[in-house]
Amino acid sequence: MTVEAVTPVQFTNWEKPMNILIILAHPDDPEFFMGGTISMWSKLGHKVSYLLLTKGERGLSEEFSDGDALKEVRQIEQRNAAKLLGVSEVDFLDYPDGFLEVNLENRRNLVAEIRKRQPDIVVSSDPQTYFHTHYINHPDHRLAGLLTMEAVFPAAGNRGFYPEQLEQGLAPTKIRELWMSLTVDPNITLDVSDYWQIRIEALKKHVSQIGDPGVFEQVWNQRRQEATASDSLYYEHFRRVILRV
Ligand SMILES: [Zn+2]
Numbered sequence: 001m002t003v004e005a006v007t008p009v010q011f012t013n014w015e016k017p018m019n020i021l022i023i024l025a026h027p028d029d030p031e032f033f034m035g036g037t038i039s040m041w042s043k044l045g046h047k048v049s050y051l052l053l054t055k056g057e058r059g060l061s062e063e064f065s066d067g068d069a070l071k072e073v074r075q076i077e078q079r080n081a082a083k084l085l086g087v088s089e090v091d092f093l094d095y096p097d098g099f100l101e102v103n104l105e106n107r108r109n110l111v112a113e114i115r116k117r118q119p120d121i122v123v124s125s126d127p128q129t130y131f132h133t134h135y136i137n138h139p140d141h142r143l144a145g146l147l148t149m150e151a152v153f154p155a156a157g158n159r160g161f162y163p164e165q166l167e168q169g170l171a172p173t174k175i176r177e178l179w180m181s182l183t184v185d186p187n188i189t190l191d192v193s194d195y196w197q198i199r200i201e202a203l204k205k206h207v208s209q210i211g212d213p214g215v216f217e218q219v220w221n222q223r224r225q226e227a228t229a230s231d232s233l234y235y236e237h238f239r240r241v242i243l244r245v
Contacts, residue, residue, distance in 0.1 A: 008235045021049055023144065025100055025138070026059070026140065030052075031085070031199060037236045051092075055097065084198060085198065098140060115172065121179065125182045126185070128185070191233070193232060196234040
């Protein structure tokens with residue numbers, strides 16, 4: 001990680017409480033990718049909810065070695081973490097962890113989920129293939145982003161797509177903004193330093209995934225220091241697309 005070359009901003013320019021839907025692949029992705037921003041948005045009065053596309057059954061370890069049991073554990077962990085960040089609703093689809101697919105059936109399903117919730121803002125993860133110079137983006141993270149993009153535009157807001165959903169009471173919804181987390185190509189960087197500790201506490205709710213919580217916290221404090229050359233600053237980065245004003 002390198003020291004920030006960007007200027008972080010305080011995010012204040014939404015004129016009313018927003019309905020924000022975060023669509024990501026796995027339990028723990030919201031806290032890892034953007035936990036500070038989620039806590040900040042909740043504190044500012046926005047309604048934040050999660051839709052996780054899988055139940056994370058492949059996050060196995062010696063201690064948690066049964067995929068079906070792990071699904072149950074991870075849903076509980078995710079709800080506990082979300083509660084700490086002020087998130088009102090957490091829902092899970094049950095696509096297979098590690099094998100998320102971008103296909104027309106999944107796009108139709110996701111459009112229905114979005115129309116059901118009528119969000120102003122949708123957040124996912126950037127479908128980039130590489131992450132910085134030496135990581136490959138996890139296929140589920142990449143495909144969750146791609147599937148969300150395809151569902152948001154043009155389908156969710158266009159009554160020509162899936163007219164049968166209209167008959168089921170799922171009205172088209174034009175999303176105002178799409179935010180992509182975990183991006184290497186950000187156009188907005190938020191200063192969420194005040195929310196660092198609550199993010200760490202939320203991450204520590206993912207007991208099955210983090211190993212020793214003391215070591216975990218130490219490692220992440222170190223990473224923050226390296227990323228910002230400071231032990232008091234913490235930024236989160238997004239690609240923000242304004243679809244309508
Ligand atoms: Zn993940």
